Amino acid sequence: MRRVMTVAVLAASLATLALGARRDVFAIVGGRVVTVSGPVYDNATVVVRDGLIEAVGPGVAAPPDARVIEAKGLTITPGLIDAFGGVGLPSAPARGGRGGGGASPAPAASPAGNPLAPQAFALDRVRPDEALKARDQGVTTALVIPKEGVLPGQSVILNLSGEKTEGMVLKQPAALHLHMATLTRQYPGALMGTIAYARQALYDARAYREEWAAYDRSPRGRKRPRYDAALEAWQDVLSGREPLVVTATRENDVRRALALADEFKIKVAVAGAPQASRLASLIKQRSLPLLVSVNFDPPRAATFFGAEDEERERKDIEEAQKNPAELHKAGVRFALVSGYAASFLDGIRKAVEKGLPREAALKAVTLDAAEAVGIADRTGSVETGKIANLVLWSGEPLAKDAKVKMVFVDGQLYEPDERPDRRGEPSPSPSPEVER
Amino acid sequence: MRAGLAVAALLLATPLAAEPPIAIVGGTVLTVGPQGVIEKGTVLIQGGKVAAVGANVAVPPGATVIDAAGRYVIPGIIDCHSHTAVEGNVNEGTESVTAEVRIADVIDDKDVNIYRELAGGVTAANVLHGSANSIGGQNAVIKMRWGKGPQELLFEGAPRGIKFALGENPKRSNFRVPGTPRYPGTRMGVEATIRQAFEEARDYKREWDAYEKKLGRTGGDKPLPPRKSLRLEELKDILEGKVYVHAHCYRSDEILMLIKVAEDFGFKIRTFQHVLEGYKVASEIARHGAGTSTFSDWWAYKLEAYDAIPYNAAIMAEHGVVVSLNSDSDELARRLYWEAAKVVKYGGVSEPEALKMVTLNPARQLGIDKRVGSIEVGKDADIAVFSAHPFSPDTRCDLTLVDGVVYFDRAKDVAARGQVGRTAGARP
Numbered sequence: 001m002r003r004v005m006t007v008a009v010l011a012a013s014l015a016t017l018a019l020g021a022r023r024d025v026f027a028i029v030g031g032r033v034v035t036v037s038g039p040v041y042d043n044a045t046v047v048v049r050d051g052l053i054e055a056v057g058p059g060v061a062a063p064p065d066a067r068v069i070e071a072k073g074l075t076i077t078p079g080l081i082d083a084f085g086g087v088g089l090p091s092a093p094a095r096g097g098r099g100g101g102g103a104s105p106a107p108a109a110s111p112a113g114n115p116l117a118p119q120a121f122a123l124d125r126v127r128p129d130e131a132l133k134a135r136d137q138g139v140t141t142a143l144v145i146p147k148e149g150v151l152p153g154q155s156v157i158l159n160l161s162g163e164k165t166e167g168m169v170l171k172q173p174a175a176l177h178l179h180m181a182t183l184t185r186q187y188p189g190a191l192m193g194t195i196a197y198a199r200q201a202l203y204d205a206r207a208y209r210e211e212w213a214a215y216d217r218s219p220r221g222r223k224r225p226r227y228d229a230a231l232e233a234w235q236d237v238l239s240g241r242e243p244l245v246v247t248a249t250r251e252n253d254v255r256r257a258l259a260l261a262d263e264f265k266i267k268v269a270v271a272g273a274p275q276a277s278r279l280a281s282l283i284k285q286r287s288l289p290l291l292v293s294v295n296f297d298p299p300r301a302a303t304f305f306g307a308e309d310e311e312r313e314r315k316d317i318e319e320a321q322k323n324p325a326e327l328h329k330a331g332v333r334f335a336l337v338s339g340y341a342a343s344f345l346d347g348i349r350k351a352v353e354k355g356l357p358r359e360a361a362l363k364a365v366t367l368d369a370a371e372a373v374g375i376a377d378r379t380g381s382v383e384t385g386k387i388a389n390l391v392l393w394s395g396e397p398l399a400k401d402a403k404v405k406m407v408f409v410d411g412q413l414y415e416p417d418e419r420p421d422r423r424g425e426p427s428p429s430p431s432p433e434v435e436r
Numbered sequence: 437m438r439a440g441l442a443v444a445a446l447l448l449a450t451p452l453a454a455e456p457p458i459a460i461v462g463g464t465v466l467t468v469g470p471q472g473v474i475e476k477g478t479v480l481i482q483g484g485k486v487a488a489v490g491a492n493v494a495v496p497p498g499a500t501v502i503d504a505a506g507r508y509v510i511p512g513i514i515d516c517h518s519h520t521a522v523e524g525n526v527n528e529g530t531e532s533v534t535a536e537v538r539i540a541d542v543i544d545d546k547d548v549n550i551y552r553e554l555a556g557g558v559t560a561a562n563v564l565h566g567s568a569n570s571i572g573g574q575n576a577v578i579k580m581r582w583g584k585g586p587q588e589l590l591f592e593g594a595p596r597g598i599k600f601a602l603g604e605n606p607k608r609s610n611f612r613v614p615g616t617p618r619y620p621g622t623r624m625g626v627e628a629t630i631r632q633a634f635e636e637a638r639d640y641k642r643e644w645d646a647y648e649k650k651l652g653r654t655g656g657d658k659p660l661p662p663r664k665s666l667r668l669e670e671l672k673d674i675l676e677g678k679v680y681v682h683a684h685c686y687r688s689d690e691i692l693m694l695i696k697v698a699e700d701f702g703f704k705i706r707t708f709q710h711v712l713e714g715y716k717v718a719s720e721i722a723r724h725g726a727g728t729s730t731f732s733d734w735w736a737y738k739l740e741a742y743d744a745i746p747y748n749a750a751i752m753a754e755h756g757v758v759v760s761l762n763s764d765s766d767e768l769a770r771r772l773y774w775e776a777a778k779v780v781k782y783g784g785v786s787e788p789e790a791l792k793m794v795t796l797n798p799a800r801q802l803g804i805d806k807r808v809g810s811i812e813v814g815k816d817a818d819i820a821v822f823s824a825h826p827f828s829p830d831t832r833c834d835l836t837l838v839d840g841v842v843y844f845d846r847a848k849d850v851a852a853r854g855q856v857g858r859t860a861g862a863r864p
Contacts, residue, residue, distance in 0.1 A: 182524065182525065183530075185615050186530055187528070187531055187534075188528060188530065189525060189529060189530040190524050190525035190528040190529070190537065190542075191541075191542050192528060192537040192539065192541050192542045192565075192573060193528035193534065193537050195538070195541040195542070196528075196534075196537045196538065196541070196666060199536075199666060200536065200665070200667075203664050203666065204663070207660075207661070207663060207664065210660065211660060214657075214660055250523060252544065252545070252586055255585070255586065255587075259541075
């Protein structure tokens, strides 16, 4: 993705630059607008001002100070939200499923984080230039958390615009995360250990809260409790201000997450969840926020029994691919997330191919995704007052032949670089024109 | 095998809302209870419980009748040492004391071995943590309610239990693990590890007892509780006799060692598991009051198993020990009735006593004998019907009921095999 200066040159060919037009006011005219929260408008206008959506509808006139973008033949949707993945994080070597990823690039020279660090901020590990690459796929917003570890820390939700991570932050911290995973040569090395570890941490965090509360009530004559960053990190989960997002790989991990919620009276969400459709009624009944991964063939741990596991693996992949469609059929609301997949869009298309209606898929990567991570009041649909995160598509959005022509993030216009050899390259140095 | 899973999935038991009574009639009933053997007996089941047993039991109108003429009706088999239906690693082997981890957290209700074991007449199992740790995790006693969710498999009200392990496994003799070797590396170290853990648990208990005493006093600030350690909490509960200890062991010296440790700290070993040299110290085990759960005739598969003899179960039983025979294997669990038959051959154990070793005795060891282990009025209708005497070499299990619900029916299984082949296009 190139920067705004070059984009502006291109945009000039499409946009009629009215006299006195401002750089942060746009009128996208003549396109088909899929609001997701409401109707689909043909031949409508979206007005973007100062980062927000000012107006949307068929009868809306372009303001005189707006730069007009001709969108005839294009479809405008909300920006895609990847509500669970590794956008902007240095990528570990991809060891795809069977035989996959042999030619993957060497891992970035970044030390793996502490696998048991609830106090760690994903924000601190995000590389903005890496993160911005996701815009090429129409992603405007991403929840970021490292894939590795058991307690990888707290996620951040970023809006993919600007040059520095601080300016990109939409929500920080977004959630505390627990991967239902295990470590090697370090506790917890078994799933039951992972659960025991989380349980103990929650007990400790609760005691820590009480200890400080007692001290704050009457510090005189009392010894000051010792500050503990890891236990501090659990406090927002304990108080219900922040959810614990549990990464589930098996059916019963969903139940395990709910059991933790019940035991400690906390809010949980479940991410990954390739077998969630088996528990559709339970998920509905519990109104469990669900972040369903489109990473259908993640790397698996090696096992002894090759043949049987290969068959099982094939079945697991098939089930995972149908999982979103089955959940939709069962009336479950969910976000569709990249879950560290190599290509988010490819994964979404696969889910559509396996039966998820395209409109439902679009909702699952916009408004329902926003809902699942608590940002639906500010983004996720094309509505007046919401953040101007938009994608202009040629062709049917999310379809295989669809192209992301333009992306608005925080009301700034970007245009993906369509030359395949340029994809994934480091961005050129920032243009002074767009520095705010 | 894969077809087996599909068949098993097809045959999920679906009990009706209002179940009519079930009468199993005409079979030879080996009650394993005070009624002994009943020829041409009837077992009447109502509401999941045994309502009547005897030769002259009236079958109420509307009852579902199962004809067992020429067949054998026995209590459901109980496997006192199982690792079936565990999701993920069965060992939290990163540390040698992990009393806080719970098998109940990781029950895999979709493990097809549940169904396969039902096909061997098994209705309950003691699902244990592995033996990598001196003090492993908490057990889960389950019923083989195939098709039910993980929490519904748990044997409600079964006493809590925990796995201990001695010898080669906790000292990691036969396992090459990369990196720094884990302590303990010797039998001395295993003992020291266990003693150290209980020293800490004693301190923990003192701390909590003092806190609770302070709480009782009125006036002044409410004191803050000490840190709750789920690991030490469990060990404290062992000290207080609230948790059954199931100790994996082989050699007589380590059996005596653990008895000494337990008696020093004032708790009991509920069962010694495997206990292949138990015959050498049977009276010491009996004196301590422990039960034993052993293999019928496994031996020499590792150094500490060289002194095993197939008379082990019989000798321990003669010394007054409650003995059971276990599988420690998803595969062997399906044929525990033949494991019991072996002690008739080798140890001269009577047939009823041998059958007890896979039914009532494991039930007693797990503290669930008021509910299961024999066919008696008021007990759970956990029952298996065999085509011939369960010790006969050509017997097979035809029907298995748990709580009066048929979870395995051989006839239906056989019929469904063809069906699965057709519908799923499975390989021949």
